[in-house]
Amino acid sequence: MMIGQQTAQMDDGILSLVREERRKALSPREWQFRLRGYGYAIRDEDGTQVLTRLPRGEAVGILPADMS
Numbered sequence: 001m002m003i004g005q006q007t008a009q010m011d012d013g014i015l016s017l018v019r020e021e022r023r024k025a026l027s028p029r030e031w032q033f034r035l036r037g038y039g040y041a042i043r044d045e046d047g048t049q050v051l052t053r054l055p056r057g058e059a060v061g062i063l064p065a066d067m068s
Helices: 012-024 028-037
Strands: 040-045 048-053 058-062
Touching: 012 028, 012 058, 028 040
Parallel strands: none
Antiparallel strands: 040 048, 048 058
16 A cells, blocks of 8 residues: 555644653554554555554554654
8 A cells, every 4th residue: 555645744733642652652562552542553565554443444644764
C-alpha cells in the first residue's frame, strides 16, 4: 500500500502522543503495545514506519526517522 500525499503529514497532537509514548517505553515492542491501547499500530513499508489506525490499518502518516 502506498502512502498518499495527504497522509504524509500527521496531526501535531497525534505525533506528540506517539513521541511521548516512545519516550516512556523501554523498548520498541513496549512502544507498539502502548500505541495499540490508543488504537494505533506501526507498519513497516520498505523501511519506512507508517502509523495506522486499528482495526482497519488505515494510514495516519509516516513517522519521522528519529523514532525508529
